[in-house]
Amino acid sequence: MKRRVSATAVTAFGAGVIALLLCFSSIGHAEESGGAAVSEKVTLTAESLRYDPESQRIVAEGNLTIRKGAGRITAERGEGRSDGSLFILTGNVVASFPEEELELVCAYLTYRARDAWLLASGDVSISSGGDRLRAEMIKYRLGGSVAYEARGDVSILWEGRNLEADSAWREGDDFRARNVRRFEDPKERVSLVAPTVVGRAEKGVLAEVTAEGGIVVEVAGRDGKPVRIRGAKGIYSIAKGSVVVTGNASAVQAGRTVSAQSLVMNLVTRRIEALGKPQLTFPVGE
Numbered sequence: 001m002k003r004r005v006s007a008t009a010v011t012a013f014g015a016g017v018i019a020l021l022l023c024f025s026s027i028g029h030a031e032e033s034g035g036a037a038v039s040e041k042v043t044l045t046a047e048s049l050r051y052d053p054e055s056q057r058i059v060a061e062g063n064l065t066i067r068k069g070a071g072r073i074t075a076e077r078g079e080g081r082s083d084g085s086l087f088i089l090t091g092n093v094v095a096s097f098p099e100e101e102l103e104l105v106c107a108y109l110t111y112r113a114r115d116a117w118l119l120a121s122g123d124v125s126i127s128s129g130g131d132r133l134r135a136e137m138i139k140y141r142l143g144g145s146v147a148y149e150a151r152g153d154v155s156i157l158w159e160g161r162n163l164e165a166d167s168a169w170r171e172g173d174d175f176r177a178r179n180v181r182r183f184e185d186p187k188e189r190v191s192l193v194a195p196t197v198v199g200r201a202e203k204g205v206l207a208e209v210t211a212e213g214g215i216v217v218e219v220a221g222r223d224g225k226p227v228r229i230r231g232a233k234g235i236y237s238i239a240k241g242s243v244v245v246t247g248n249a250s251a252v253q254a255g256r257t258v259s260a261q262s263l264v265m266n267l268v269t270r271r272i273e274a275l276g277k278p279q280l281t282f283p284v285g286e
């Protein structure tokens with residue numbers, strides 16, 4: 001027989017909820033003195049709460065709030081299993097964990113304990129520190145190094161750099177995006193468009209971006225006017241302060257065009273070096 005409870009339910013009902021929060025905010029820890037694992041109380045409140053002991057199913061509806069220390073999750077509805085294997089939150093889901101500097105907003109959120117992945121959908125926004133990830137669907141791994149898959153109108157703010165694409169994937173220091181509509185580094189005044197962009201980080205800090213498949217790179221010249229560079233492949237090295245475009249490369253600025261097998265722009269001097277059959281064309285009279 002099912003049992004209906006209103007108002008507040010503490011950890012007796014919430015093994016599934018506890019597991020969700022433990023993974024979300026890494027709240028389980030060992031005491032320095034005894035080494036035993038401890039965790040704070042998890043509280044779940046809702047206008048209606050049902051628990052079926054036979055199926056181990058929990059259903060909470062109406063102004064659902066889950067609290068653990070400073071962490072807080074709110075939604076319109078939640079359901080899952082009391083063994084923590086699955087929990088689903090729906091309707092204006094908002095999660096905030098100040099200690100982890102993690103904020104999440106979405107319409108639907110699913111957590112599966114066996115692989116510690118979150119699956120969020122419906123205008124998803126995840127913020128961590130000063131970085132932000134937005135998409136229609138995001139699969140995000142909790143704990144350890146950053147890992148996610150994002151699809152549908154992806155927008156990423158990473159270390160002050162902006163990326164807009166159809167999809168993006170990250171696993172630790174490796175990053176890839178497809179159908180990149182724009183990658184922009186406002187500080188260095190570099191932007192690019194490409195079918196595929198691959199990023200490489202060093203200890204979490206973006207070091208290099210490689211664009212492939214017929215690319216367009218726009219860089220501000222010494223006079224501030226844009227230089228548009230085209231080619232088959234481009235490498236923007238943040239560490240070296242350079243942009244290298246290869247494969248029938250050409251650069252256009254103010255009516256002047258320089259072409260070569262490879263073009264190298266030094267971002268400090270803003271000068272271009274043409275390598276391999278260089279050619280310069282310009283209007284008559286200049």
